[in-house]
Amino acid sequence: MTQAASELRQIVFDTETTGMNQGAGPHYLGHKLIEIGCVELVNRKPTGRTYHVYIQPDRQVDEEAIQVHGITDDFLKDKPRFAQVADEFFEFIRGAELIAHNANFDIGFIDYEFEMLGRYGKLEDHCSLVDTLQLAREKKNRGEIQGNLNLDALCRFYGIDNSHRTLHGALLDAEILADVYLFMTGGQVKMNFGSGADGDAGGIVRLPSDRRRTKVIQASADELENHTKRMELVSDAIWLRH
Secondary structure, eight states: OOOOTOOEEEEEEEEESSSOTTTTTTTGTTOOOOEEEEEETTTTTEEEEEEEEEEEEOOOHHHHHHHHOOOOOOHHHHHHOHHHHHHHHHHHHTSSSSTTTHHHHHHHHHHHHHHHHTOOOOOTOOEEEHHHHHHHHHHTTTTTSSSSSSHHHHHHHTTOTTTSSSSHHHHHHHHHHHHHHHHHHHHOOOOOOOOOOOOOOOOOOOOTSOOOOOOOOOOOOOHHHHHHHHHEEEEEEHHOOO
C-alpha cells in the first residue's frame, strides 16, 4: 500500500561508528558504521515504528568511541554486516524526509556504505534531508536559542528529560532528537516512543490513501493575533526558566 501524497513521512535517525575523529570524514580513515537507529513520524506524530540494528564493522572500535557509546568489539562480533541489512534499511527510509543532528556526519557514513555496495547511490537521491544542528544555529542567530547546541544542551533548553541517556545510542538518541525537533519546529509536547527489535524493519506504517480526511479550519485574524501574543509570553517564560 502506498503512502498518500499529502502525508509527510519523516525519519529521525542517528548512527554510532568505530571512530569519533570527524576531520574530513572519518569514513575516509577506514571507520565504519556499527549502529543505526531510526524513528518514524507521519504528519509530525510518532507511529511507533522504529528501525534499529547493530553492525559488524570488520575492524576494531576505537577506545575513544567506546567511551562515548559503550559498544565493544566483543558485542559486535556476531552482528550482521551492513550488506546483510542494507535492503531493509533502505526500504525503511526510502522516500522520507531524513532528520539528523550534524547530518553530514551520519549521511557521510551511510553514503560510503552504499558506495562500497555499489547500489542505491546517495541518500539525497532518495530522501530530502534536514540537519537539526543547522536549524539550531539559525535559531541561535535569531536569538531564539541560547547556550550550546549539542543534543544534551538542547534537551536542557527545551525541558526534555534525557536523564536515561548515560551513553550515546543510535535509537535512544533518535528518539530524543525527535522530541527536540518537534519542540524546535512547532512546540509540540514530548511523545512516547516504542522500541523496535534489532533490524526490525517489517510492517512499515503507510497510512491508507482512502481514509477519512480531517477537516481543516483556518484561524481568523483575531485568533492569529491572540496566538502571536500568547507565543511571545511563552517565549519570555522559556528565557526566564533557562
